[in-house]
Amino acid sequence: MSTRNAIELAVSTVIFALRPEGEEAVLSIPLVRRTRDPFAGRWALPGGAAEPAESLAETAARKLFETTALRPAYLEQLYAFGDPDRSPTGRVVSVVYWALVRTELADEGVEDDNVRWFAADDLPDLAFDHNLIVRYALWRLRTKMEYSRIAHALLGETFTLAELRRVHEIVLEKPLDPANFRRHIEASGVLVDTGETVPGGRHRPPRLYRYDTTLQLADNGPLTPPKEPQ
Amino acid sequence: MSTRNAIELAVSTVIFALRPEGEEAVLSIPLVRRTRDPFAGRWALPGGAAEPAESLAETAARKLFETTALRPAYLEQLYAFGDPDRSPTGRVVSVVYWALVRTELADEGVEDDNVRWFAADDLPDLAFDHNLIVRYALWRLRTKMEYSRIAHALLGETFTLAELRRVHEIVLEKPLDPANFRRHIEASGVLVDTGETVPGGRHRPPRLYRYDTTLQLADNGPLTPPKEPQ
CATH class of the missing domain: 3.90.79.10 (Nucleoside Triphosphate Pyrophosphohydrolase)
Known part of the structure; x- marks a missing residue:
């Protein structure tokens, strides 16, 4: 022993x-x-x-x-x-x-x-x-x-698309085209439009989004494995 | 302690x-x-x-x-x-x-x-x-x-495309279309045609392939991390 x-x-x-x-x-x-x-x-x-x-x-x-x-x-x-x-x-x-x-x-x-x-x-x-x-x-x-939605965990509950893109740019250390990023995120279907906008008097205030499911405060190891590819 | x-x-x-x-x-x-x-x-x-x-x-x-x-x-x-x-x-x-x-x-x-x-x-x-x-x-x-080349480690050094597809089918538990599988594997560029065929007297013997690099007999953890996506 x-x-x-x-x-x-x-x-x-x-x-x-x-x-x-x-x-x-x-x-x-x-x-x-x-x-x-x-x-x-x-x-x-x-x-x-x-x-x-x-x-x-x-x-x-x-x-x-x-x-x-x-x-x-x-x-x-x-x-x-x-x-x-x-x-x-x-x-x-x-x-x-x-x-x-x-x-x-x-x-x-x-x-x-x-x-x-x-x-x-x-x-x-x-x-x-x-x-x-x-x-x-x-x-x-x-x-x-x-490939996953962990950017969420670095932002607040709600965020603008520009904030979400900036998180990706900082972590990935590369610039991302705003239009492509928007298309990519919208196609993924993971964001929910909260119907709200950034407070303030701007003419076209940016929309606020959130993810549609709450990410687990948890290890995503064997007890909660990601879905198998079909 | x-x-x-x-x-x-x-x-x-x-x-x-x-x-x-x-x-x-x-x-x-x-x-x-x-x-x-x-x-x-x-x-x-x-x-x-x-x-x-x-x-x-x-x-x-x-x-x-x-x-x-x-x-x-x-x-x-x-x-x-x-x-x-x-x-x-x-x-x-x-x-x-x-x-x-x-x-x-x-x-x-x-x-x-x-x-x-x-x-x-x-x-x-x-x-x-x-x-x-x-x-x-x-x-x-x-x-x-x-997404990687580990099927190699379940086969021998050389194998036919049919053998490689069969390994994927057994592990993934689903049938794979032979023509699609061939296109997918050829597009990946990881196979080398050995120039040899399966021994035997068949009219059109299947070709033998191998992977173009040897997989590591090793943990692919932090000491040899996979390449970052570009």
Whole structure:
């Protein structure tokens, strides 16, 4: 039994939000400064040891909240990282989740000397293999953004088509043609016109939309697999 | 530290192969009969405790070989299953892999009273949450079959278009139009005509093809992420 106990099981989360920076929004992730060795002083993903009484997703959401005071709009398992050399002080297997936090909430999160938001594409040298983990989470986010409705979880309940397109542009790091984007989204049938427009005195105020079903605040792993292709 | 040590970390693998049954091939998985409680006598996925000195994928491949005498043509992490109630005798988190084994090798595997192949869609009531795990692995296999070249790992080095189509039909459980399938595969540009034909005295022997790159005998997780969509 000693071999089993020699492996620590940890849970960490890559948290994405769009945060304003001047006129623009930046895809950002909160990091925690390590106060202990190994890697004391370096920034790392929020997380900690797995808890026997919680599911892995519950531990991820709890650690996320304890560290950042945020609750995710979307949470999904990313990967179990288990390279034998990823920690210098012993074997640690980390089950990593990734999460999306809504824009309007991202500013409510705690930020102090030991918790700070960083631009996802401009990170310092992180503890352990956390740079690799963030790169993989970015790849997953971008892949998923192409074919599912997760942009929702980075916006508020309602949004304009221009806001939705901008989220896609920021995450995918490429400009999207407004007319093509509108056609693509309308053809997908996932948006509902709320009948409302952006408040203000403009001549032609933009319409506000919402998604027609609520995305699950949940792991979309084996317990709720996406529909099979027909 | 006691909370960490109260969680066991295991590695299991869902192994798929096409095995002949009469005239037809059947998508099959090998299972192991448990000789100890919990679930003594029930069938379960091959696996065991994680080993501190091995990566998770190495442990998966080793356990797979020790149990079935097979080596996978494809191996990928599926999911970390961590429900607190999935084992009646304590908390076990299982990092599960899924593997493909080539048809011609599947018959070389060991089979005895405690290791046996089952049709993937006709399993008994398995130990732990292993029925759920197999359902999820089947969903992943079918999803992946639609857009990548993993059928390769269920066939030999070379194959006819009819054989390749038949693999897709068996895994996807639906008939595919031969002409459409041929057009789709040719348009994808992934097949190479070997210039050879099926041996034998037929008037128009079928051509033999192979894939133009070798699939990795590896986890295609974060260390070798697929290309980003452009």
